[in-house]
Amino acid sequence: MAPKVLISDKLSPTAVDIFKNRGIEVTYEPDLGKDKDKLAEMIGQFDGLAIRSATKVTDKLLEKADNLKVIGRAGIGVDNVDVPTATKKGVIVMNTPFGNSITTAEHAIAMMFAVARQIPAADVSTQAGKWEKNKFMGTEITSKTLGVIGCGNIGSIVAARGIGLSMRVVAFDPFLSVDRALELGVEKVELDELFRRADVITMHTPLTEKTRNIVDAAAIAKMKDGVIIINCARGGLVVEEDLRAALDSGKVAGAGVDVFVEEPAKDNVLFGAPNLVCTPHLGAATSEAQENVALQVAEQMADYLLTGAVTNALNMPSISAEEAPRLTPFAKLAEQLGSFAGQLTESGLKGVRLEYEGDVAEMNTRALTSAALTGLMRPLLQDVNAVSAPAIARERGINVEEVRREQRGAYENYIRLTVITERQERSVAGTVFTDGKPRVIQVKGINMEAELGTHMLYVTNEDKPGFIGRLGTTLGEAGVNIATFNLGRDTRGGEAICLVEIDEPASQDVLKAVNALPLVTQVKALAF
Missing domain, CATH: 3.40.50.720 (NAD(P)-binding Rossmann-like Domain)
Incomplete structure (x- = not known):
């Protein structure tokens, strides 16, 4: 469909x-x-x-x-x-x-020129037949310092245009690396230094709790007399009342405002201020x-x-169209490993370590980790999903670690998930064979090979003769049909694990009967 x-x-x-x-x-x-x-x-x-x-x-x-x-x-x-x-x-x-980075950057530059040369007011005056040539004394842009707050997609384009106009460019952005600043040709500075040095300040940052009201009366007081302020980013970055007061006093020589706290802005405290150029959120408005x-x-x-390809998502790792089909079986494996561990985890979860070995280490491991966390947390939080799982892990203080390395063992691809709880560390590992089907290949350090079915029994026991027969008889007497039977042990006579795929979910009576068998240390019903 x-x-x-x-x-x-x-x-x-x-x-x-x-x-x-x-x-x-x-x-x-x-x-x-x-x-x-x-x-x-x-x-x-x-x-x-x-x-x-x-x-x-x-x-x-x-x-x-x-x-x-x-x-x-x-x-x-x-x-x-x-x-x-x-x-x-x-x-x-x-x-x-x-898509609209260049358009928004160009609008900011256009606003800068419009304010610096008072073009809108001069246009109105001239078309009214006044010819007030001496009234509209402009400011030259060349050799001035442009302060860019936020040097991401749009801010970096504005910076490049500023450099092209022979301006000195200083930038404040907590995520701007020194190498990237050198590549752009800008000087990375702290916010107070930008306020102190810039002749023109332009904002290109999202509106967050940290950036809200970033330009207020206190910030304006740190700026040069006669500074020009441009906001083509988000309403709320500037305290509008404070900007109005600074325009009226002349502390701010002019401002270009494309965005407002309340839009559409049909009545705003800024309207009517001297040398103010306003546009109705036109930053991205080109054909x-x-x-x-x-x-x-x-x-x-x-x-x-x-x-299943994910591009430019705000709440999910990107997955390219090319890698999506190849990633699918590994995402299924990661989710199954997480689910396996989650269903066996009974004490508080402190951390998760995911080890990717071989070819899978070169894949999009962020997406695989999201799948693993989904499986891990779903037994505890039924509505968790691959989109919400990383966010929930962060909210709950669960430390998530990724390790990637080249192939070291017999398997070309290998994922190990280790759960760190308040009491212990437990791991489960798996691979994807050439048939594209995920397999569990190790549980708690014990080697085994099992394809996980819809209904499984997980049994840990002492490795002694007769146990498998007694387990099979107990299930048979309860009318439970065995689909697959998988075994592993750490040493002869030591700890053993039995993974049994059954046709229907195991009832509580069946679990009690298996748990009562000699040599059994734990039994759990698992569902995948």
Whole structure:
């Protein structure tokens, strides 16, 4: 059955064609995002939701989205999506971080020139026939210092354009490495130094609790007299009342504002301030950018729904279309190993170590680790999924460690999962053979080979003669049919493990009967 996608905001018709050409059933309702009640009625039947900024994906909407697998935001900002709730429900949230980077960067540069040369006010004056040539004295940009707050996709383009305009560029970004700064040709500085040195300050950072109100009265007081401030990123980065006061006093010589705390901004404290240039959130508003982000989000969503490829997701490791088919059996193995360990773990979970050996170590291990954590935590938290598992592990303080190394043993590919609890460490390991089927090859250091079925019995016992016969008889008398039988031991006469695949789930009576057998130390029913 073909996946179904709903487009609830205005998107390029080419995006609709991409979905159709890929064999996806698409419903195009460009005004539906404004009608939250009707959207809530319809959302349950769709696998994917493609949006821009008008649609608000709230926790209440997600409650109705029983079949939803992916949300695609044509653009960068996902302020209108409840990402934590989507993550808990296993819904991947994608954006298109590169589609409008150039357009937004160019708008910031355009705003800088517009403010520096007072172009909008001069235009109004000239068209009114005033010819006030002496009134509009501008500021030269060449050789001035440009301060870039946030040097990611957009900020780095702005920095490059600034350098091209013969400006000195200083940048504040906690994630900007020294090597990357050298590559860009910018000087990495702390925020207070940027405020102190910059003639023009431009912001290109998302709105988070750390960046909210990053430019307030205290920050403005640290800036040069006559500084120019540009915000084409997010409303809320600047305290609007403080900026208005600084414009009125002349501390800030001019400002270019494309984004506001409340949008649409039809009445704002900034309006009417001297040398203020405002635009209605036009950062991404070029025909090229609108087309680019629409096409990108359609391709990304189609890839995920059809092949499992994950691109530009905010809450899931990326998986390319090329690696998705090869990764699938290893993801199944990782989840089974996690599930195996999770069903046997009874004390508090402190950490997880995943060792990838051989060819699998060169694969996308972040995605495999997500699968392993899903299996591990699902016995304790039923609604956990590959999207939410890493976030839940972080929230609960579970330390997750990955180790990757070249092949050392007999297996070309090998994954070992070790669970660290308050009492002990336990490990289980597996591989994928050429038939594409996952196998468990080691449990608690004991070698064995077992394909995990839907219903399994896990039995640990002393390695003594007669035990296997008694176990088989006990199961037979209880009417339990054995599908496969797998054995392993550490030493002759030492600890042994028995993994038995059975046709139906084992009842409590069967578990009690097996547990009562001589030599048995533990019995558990497992389900996969």
